[in-house]
Amino acid sequence: MLTRRNVMKTTLALGAASLLPAGIARAEGGLKWTHYPTGPDGFYRAPVLIEGPTEAILIDGGFTLPDGEALAAAIRATGKKLTTIYISQSDPDYYFSLRPVVDAFPDARVLAASATVAAIEANVDGKLATWGPQLGAAGPQTRADVVFATPYDEASLTVDGEVIEIVTPTVPENRRYLWVSSLQAVFGGVLVFNGVHVWTADTPSPEIRAQWVTVLDEIAARNPAVVVAAHAETGAPTDLSGVTFTKEYLVAFDEELPKAADAAALEAAMKARFPGIGMDVAIGIGSKVAKGEMKWG
Numbered sequence: 417m418l419t420r421r422n423v424m425k426t427t428l429a430l431g432a433a434s435l436l437p438a439g440i441a442r443a444e445g446g447l448k449w450t451h452y453p454t455g456p457d458g459f460y461r462a463p464v465l466i467e468g469p470t471e472a473i474l475i476d477g478g479f480t481l482p483d484g485e486a487l488a489a490a491i492r493a494t495g496k497k498l499t500t501i502y503i504s505q506s507d508p509d510y511y512f513s514l515r516p517v518v519d520a521f522p523d524a525r526v527l528a529a530s531a532t533v534a535a536i537e538a539n540v541d542g543k544l545a546t547w548g549p550q551l552g553a554a555g556p557q558t559r560a561d562v563v564f565a566t567p568y569d570e571a572s573l574t575v576d577g578e579v580i581e582i583v584t585p586t587v588p589e590n591r592r593y594l595w596v597s598s599l600q601a602v603f604g605g606v607l608v609f610n611g612v613h614v615w616t617a618d619t620p621s622p623e624i625r626a627q628w629v630t631v632l633d634e635i636a637a638r639n640p641a642v643v644v645a646a647h648a649e650t651g652a653p654t655d656l657s658g659v660t661f662t663k664e665y666l667v668a669f670d671e672e673l674p675k676a677a678d679a680a681a682l683e684a685a686m687k688a689r690f691p692g693i694g695m696d697v698a699i700g701i702g703s704k705v706a707k708g709e710m711k712w713g
Contacts, residue, residue, distance in 0.1 A: 447467065447575060447598055448466070448468075449465065449599060449603070449644075450464070450490075451465075452465070452487055452490060454479065454483055457479075458483055460612050460649065461476070461478050461509050461510070461646070461647060463476045463487060464604070465490070465491060465494070466575055466596065466603070467494055467496050468575040472494060472497065472498050472499070473502060473573060475603045477501070477510060477511050477512065478512070479509040479512050479555070480512065480513055480551060481512075481516060487513065488521070491520070498517075499525065500526075500527060501525070502573060502604070503526070503527070503536075504528070504532070504592050504605050504606075505591075505605060511562070512551075512556055514526070514563035515561055515562070518563050525566065526564070526565045526566060527565055527568035528566075528567070529567070529582070529584070530567035531590045532592070537564070540559065544556060544558065578596075580594055580596050587627035587630070588619060588631070591628075592604065592605050595640075600639070601641065601642035602642065602644070604646075607628065607631060607646065608632070608635070608659055609647050609658065609662045610657060610661050612647050612693050613694070613697075615695075615698045616666070616698070617698075617712045620706060622670050622673070625666050629667070632659050636656060636660075640655075642655065643655055643656055643657075643659055649693065649694055668686065669706075672685040672686060673706055676703075679704040682707060686699050
């Protein structure tokens with residue numbers, strides 16, 4: 417049977433220098449946000465910087481050390497005091513890039529929910545074994561290269577006194593996101609995708625995916641003006657379109673799943689319904705997990 421490590425090693429060809437392009441900034445009231453899309457070499461991730469008049473916090477990192485160096489330079493250019501780095505998810509593309517950021521801002525707190533910290537501790541050795549050789553100098557090689565967060569289970573963070581709510585949906589497990597009411601904005605987590613294949617391998621049953629759809633409906637009910645997707649095509653809009661896209665994708669996945677004879681058929685059906693979008697690795701692995709052809713997690 418195919419394993420997680422074998423597929424990841426043979427499916428992806430990552431560039432050694434996945435650089436962060438300039439983010440897109442929006443401002444309203446006392447806060448401003450900027451996101452830094454990484455493109456395909458960084459799994460289409462986009463860390464978010466939230467700035468107040470004097471302070472800033474970073475929501476998540478990226479995947480490669482060059483991403484982290486570029487991110488540190490961008491934060492330094494703001495002239496703001498980076499008080500906090502919040503890791504919202506335990507996947508390595510949320511924290512592998514953080515060493516250069518922490519080195520540049522040693523006084524910043526690095527925080528994550530205790531469940532997220534536990535998940536990282538449980539799987540970081542496997543992540544390093546898989547990705548270290550592929551990333552080489554562009555990625556962490558040992559635990560000493562990885563930034564580990566301090567457990568933090570409070571309900572909010574602040575930037576210059578403005579509250580950032582940490583939302584923990586009841587289900588699916590360990591899927592937090594952040595809500596900034598003054599910006600009417602959703603950041604962080606791994607709930608929203610836009611213009612790329614949705615990562616379903618971590619939600620292997622229709623019941624869990626249905627719970628995910630429920631959380632997407634809860635996000636939409638907030639009527640956010642801004643939604644920065646966890647993974648998004650370069651240039652994708654930062655609005656509710658990502659929530660709509662993710663819901664449509666999950667519904668389509670569960671429509672096609674029982675009709676597909678095997679993983680290859682499921683992958684082909686999803687590519688036919690969502691032609692030309694990025695992050696093929698997500699549907700490749702997700703199809704195998706859903707059809708029982710691959711173990712994951």
